[in-house]
């Protein structure tokens with residue numbers, strides 16, 4: 001598979017030129033959807049550039065499918081407009097929009113073989129000589145040898161590729177994918193993620209991909225929009241979202257974050273000095289998502305893999321200028337590439353630490369007293385008025401029926 005992908009790969013200039021020709025941009029302006037008194041999607045503005053691979057990421061019920069269906073024309077927006085490739089399509093039915101959708105359950109025709117499934121869109125439009133196009137498509141999704149098989153004779157991943165080929169043969173400018181890999185097991189999912197990414201680069205069409213799997217979104221997309229409760233909380237390149245989360249929801253939903261409740265002791269020279277229990281932490285002012293005020297509260301965030309762990313006996317070896325917190329190991333899970341520790345600290349509660357598995361210190365076992373330390377530049381600061389655990393549950397806030405959600409969000 002990799003071999004074919006590399007032999008077929010083209011220069012960035014080729015790819016850029018193709019994008020100009022084939023992809024359409026998507027512009028949503030103030031688009032919203034309400035069902036009775038329940039707002040599934042709050043007024044949303046979104047500009048997705050032509051030829052990009054865009055992911056809508058969020059927990060179940062946050063409004064991803066609703067947004068996608070409004071782009072496809074399968075759902076009427078309550079307000080706002082949808083523009084595709086520079087044309088307002090808000091009033092157009094789905095079949096008049098330059099889009100195709102791939103759904104989670106693929107919905108292949110069981111009685112038609114792979115070839116006829118892929119040819120279907122062309123035949124329906126009355127095109128008789130389909131051979132060349134179908135063969136090209138089958139080649140693109142690497143199913144050339146399986147043209148005469150029926151869907152039930154294919155693996156899940158192969159069926160998924162038929163579904164993609166069947167949508168792409170209509171030459172949409174935008175391909176919408178709603179959890180297309182949801183039915184696949186983890187290993188196949190990972191494989192298909194790379195496969196879909198390769199196909200997208202090759203055809204240059206705009207992909208809008210909906211998923212609740214943060215790793216999937218980060219693997220595939222150039223831009224990820226993190227949705228929560230019918231709103232986009234943050235939008236950006238995967239690495240940027242991960243390194244610079246703007247809210248506790250994004251910090252917790254995208255990977256894992258340690259969020260430490262702290263008091264701002266001083267704001268000096270582009271840096272904040274924080275106090276959390278007996279620990280003093282430093283935070284660069286430019287990594288702060290809230291206007292800092294001496295005496296105010298803040299959440300200091302640090303990703304688990306940015307933290308190092310030493311036994312308390314070696315505390316003197318920790319370099320000056322590092323942020324440090326003492327604690328006791330509660331749990332250590334060896335997972336091959338790394339060991340994941342849970343450390344309980346008086347200053348910050350439970351903290352996660354991921355140590356790459358290079359040389360393991362046998363003293364770092366549950367019960368051991370340790371020092372956690374990290375480069376202050378890796379710390380980020382979030383508004384302490386937010387729920388510290390937002391995004392830790394994999395269900396959207398609007399779905400919760402506890403007393404914690406905003407009243408207007410309850411269905």
Ligand SMILES: Nc1ncnc2c1ncn2[C@@H]1O[C@H](COP(=O)(O)OP(=O)(O)OP(=O)(O)O)[C@@H](O)[C@H]1O
Nearest residue numbers: 035040058059060061062063064065066067212398
């Ligand atoms: N026809 C409808 N009537 C009332 N509420 C609806 C309707 N369709 C969707 N909803 C609600 O709108 C919200 C958003 O639904 P949507 O299908 O967009 O979520 P999603 O993000 O795609 O979730 P999932 O990951 O579970 O597919 C949900 O709370 C859902 O219950």
Ligand SMILES: [Mg+2]
Nearest residue numbers: 064065066178
């Ligand atoms: Mg959905």
